[in-house]
Amino acid sequence: MAISAKQYCEELYERVVKRNACEPEFHQAVKEVLESLEPVLEKHPEYIAMGIVESIIEPERQIVFRVPWVDDSGQVQVNRGFRVQYNSAIGPYKGGLRFHPSVYQGIIKFLGFEQTFKNSLTGLPIGGGKGGSDFDPKGKSDMEIMHFCQSFMTELYRHIGQDVDVPAGDIGVGAREIGYMFGQYKRIANAYEAGVLTGKGLTYGGSLGRKQATGYGLVYFVNEMMKAKGMSIEGKTVLVSGSGNVAIYAVEKIGEYGGKVVAVSDSNGYVYDANGINVETLKQIKEVERKRIYEYIKYHPSAKYYEGCCSGIWTIPCDIALPCATQNEINEEDARILVKNGCKVVAEGANMPTNLEGTKVFLDSGVLFGPAKAANAGGVATSALEMSQNSMRLSWTFEEVDAKLKDIMINIYKNTSKAAAEYGLKDNLVAGANIAGFVRVAEAMKAHGVV
Numbered sequence: 001m002a003i004s005a006k007q008y009c010e011e012l013y014e015r016v017v018k019r020n021a022c023e024p025e026f027h028q029a030v031k032e033v034l035e036s037l038e039p040v041l042e043k044h045p046e047y048i049a050m051g052i053v054e055s056i057i058e059p060e061r062q063i064v065f066r067v068p069w070v071d072d073s074g075q076v077q078v079n080r081g082f083r084v085q086y087n088s089a090i091g092p093y094k095g096g097l098r099f100h101p102s103v104y105q106g107i108i109k110f111l112g113f114e115q116t117f118k119n120s121l122t123g124l125p126i127g128g129g130k131g132g133s134d135f136d137p138k139g140k141s142d143m144e145i146m147h148f149c150q151s152f153m154t155e156l157y158r159h160i161g162q163d164v165d166v167p168a169g170d171i172g173v174g175a176r177e178i179g180y181m182f183g184q185y186k187r188i189a190n191a192y193e194a195g196v197l198t199g200k201g202l203t204y205g206g207s208l209g210r211k212q213a214t215g216y217g218l219v220y221f222v223n224e225m226m227k228a229k230g231m232s233i234e235g236k237t238v239l240v241s242g243s244g245n246v247a248i249y250a251v252e253k254i255g256e257y258g259g260k261v262v263a264v265s266d267s268n269g270y271v272y273d274a275n276g277i278n279v280e281t282l283k284q285i286k287e288v289e290r291k292r293i294y295e296y297i298k299y300h301p302s303a304k305y306y307e308g309c310c311s312g313i314w315t316i317p318c319d320i321a322l323p324c325a326t327q328n329e330i331n332e333e334d335a336r337i338l339v340k341n342g343c344k345v346v347a348e349g350a351n352m353p354t355n356l357e358g359t360k361v362f363l364d365s366g367v368l369f370g371p372a373k374a375a376n377a378g379g380v381a382t383s384a385l386e387m388s389q390n391s392m393r394l395s396w397t398f399e400e401v402d403a404k405l406k407d408i409m410i411n412i413y414k415n416t417s418k419a420a421a422e423y424g425l426k427d428n429l430v431a432g433a434n435i436a437g438f439v440r441v442a443e444a445m446k447a448h449g450v451v
C-alpha cells in the first residue's frame with residue numbers, strides 16, 4: 001500500500017537530517033517546506049513517484065574551495081569559499097554571496113534551498129544558488145577586501161557565467177565587493193560578460209533600482225498584505241532590525257508610505273528614535289562611513305542606544321515588525337512579546353529570520369505574516385531585470401525598474417495567497433509561498449525527466 005504524503009514527508013525529513021548532519025539551519029528550512037507540501041503531495045502523488053521532492057532538496061552541485069590572500073601586515077590568511085548550485089530547472093543558478101564569519105556549508109545550503117523557491121515565485125527565469133565565505137569583512141582595509149575578492153573569484157570564475165550561474169550580494173557583499181569580483185572575472189575570463197554578476201555599479205552594467213530593490217520590494221509586499229485586509233502603513237509604528245542594505249531601503253520606503261520606523265539595529269545593539277529614524281543619517285553612517293549603529297546618537301542626541309545582540313529591539317511596542325538582519329533573529333519568546341505588545345504585521349526582509357516556533361506564534365495569533373521567500377524576493381527579481389538589461393545592452397530608467405518591481409511584488413502576493421487558499425490554508429502565506437514556489441519548479445523538473 002502506498003504511504004500517505006505525511007508519512008512520506010516525515011521519512012524524507014529523517015533521511016535529510018541523517019545525510020546532512022550538523023546543519024540545523026538547513027534542516028529547519030527543509031522541515032518548513034515539507035510541512036507545507038503535504039496537501040500538494042496528497043493531491044499530486046506523481047511528484048513523489050517521480051522523485052521530484054527528494055531531488056529538489058538535494059543540491060545539483062556543491063563547490064567548496066580554498067581562498068588564500070595576504071593581509072596588510074604581509075601575513076597569509078586562508079578562508080573557505082562555497083558555491084551551492086541548487087536547482088537549474090527554470091533558469092541559470094541565481095543567488096547572492098555572503099561574507100560573514102558564521103558561514104559554513106549548512107548556512108549556504110539553507111539559503112540556496114530557499115532561493116530556489118523564492119526565484120520561482122518571481123515568475124522570472126532564474127534557478128537557485130547561493131555562495132559565500134567565512135571571511136569577516138569587518139575591520140578590513142579596502143586593500144584587504146580587494147585582495148580577498150580577487151582570490152575568491154580566481155576560483156569561482158570557472159564555475160559561473162551569464163547562462164550558468166549568476167552570483168550577487170548578500171550579507172557583507174555590496175557594490176564594492178561585486179566591483180572587485182567583476183574586475184577579476186573580466187581579467188581572467190578575457191570577456192566583458194556583464195551578466196555574470198548582478199548588483200554591479202551603474203558605470204559598468206548595474207541596474208538603477210537594484211540597491212533599493214529588496215527593501216522597497218518588502219514594503220510593497222507589506223502594503224499589499226495590509227491593503228487586502230483594509231489596513232494601511234500610514235501612521236503605523238515600525239521596527240526594522242539590521243541596518244544594512246535591506247534595512248536602509250525598507251526604512252526609506254516605510255517613510256514614503258507614511259509609517260514611522262522608530263528603531264534599527266546591528267549585531268552590537270539597537271537605536272531607538274521616537275521622532276523616527278532619519279534615513280539620510282543611516283545612509284551616511286552605514287554606506288559612507290561604514291561605522292556602527294551607535295554613531296546615530298551623535299547625530300541625533302535625543303535618540304537612545306541600547307547595547308546587546310539581538311532580541312532587545314523586539315521588546316519595543318510596534319504595529320509592524322520587519323526583521324532585516326539575519327536568520328533566526330526572532331524566536332518563540334520574541335514573537336510572543338511582539339504579539340503581546342500589539343504587533344499586527346510581520347514581514348521578513350532577511351532570509352529565515354523567524355524560527356519555526358516563532359512563525360507558529362505569528363500564524364496562530366492572526367498576525368499578517370509575509371515569509372522571506374515572498375517578501376524579500378524583490379532583490380533577486382531586480383537582479384533578473386539587471387540580467388535582462390545586460391543581455392539587451394540597454395538601461396532602463398529608475399522609474400521603469402521600480403514599476404516592474406512593484407508589479408512583481410503584487411503578483412507574488414496574489415500567487416502566494418491564491419496557492420494558500422487553493423489548499424484550504426487561507427492567509428497562511430508561509431504555506432502559499434512554499435506551494436507556489438514549488439509547483440513551478442516541480443513542473444519544469446517533471447518535463448525534463450530524471451536528470
Ligand SMILES: NC(=O)C1=CN([C@@H]2O[C@H](COP(=O)(O)OP(=O)(O)OC[C@H]3O[C@@H](n4cnc5c(N)ncnc54)[C@H](OP(=O)(O)O)[C@@H]3O)[C@@H](O)[C@H]2O)C=CC1
Nearest residue numbers: 170171172214242243244245246266267325326350351379
Ligand atoms: N541584499 C539583498 O538584496 C538581499 C538580502 N537578503 C537578506 O537580508 C538580510 C540582510 O542582508 P543585507 O542587508 O544585504 O546585508 P548587509 O551586510 O548589508 O547588512 C546586514 C545587517 O544585518 C546585521 N547582521 C548580520 N548578521 C548578524 C548577526 N549574526 N546578528 C545580528 N545582526 C546581524 C548586520 O549587522 P553587523 O554590521 O553588526 O554585522 C547589518 O546591520 C540577510 O538575511 C540576507 O540574506 C534577502 C534578499 C536579498
Ligand SMILES: O=C(O)CCC(=O)C(=O)O
Nearest residue numbers: 095096168170379380383
Ligand atoms: O540578487 C540576487 O541574485 C540574490 C539576492 C539574494 O541573495 C537573496 O534573495 O537572498
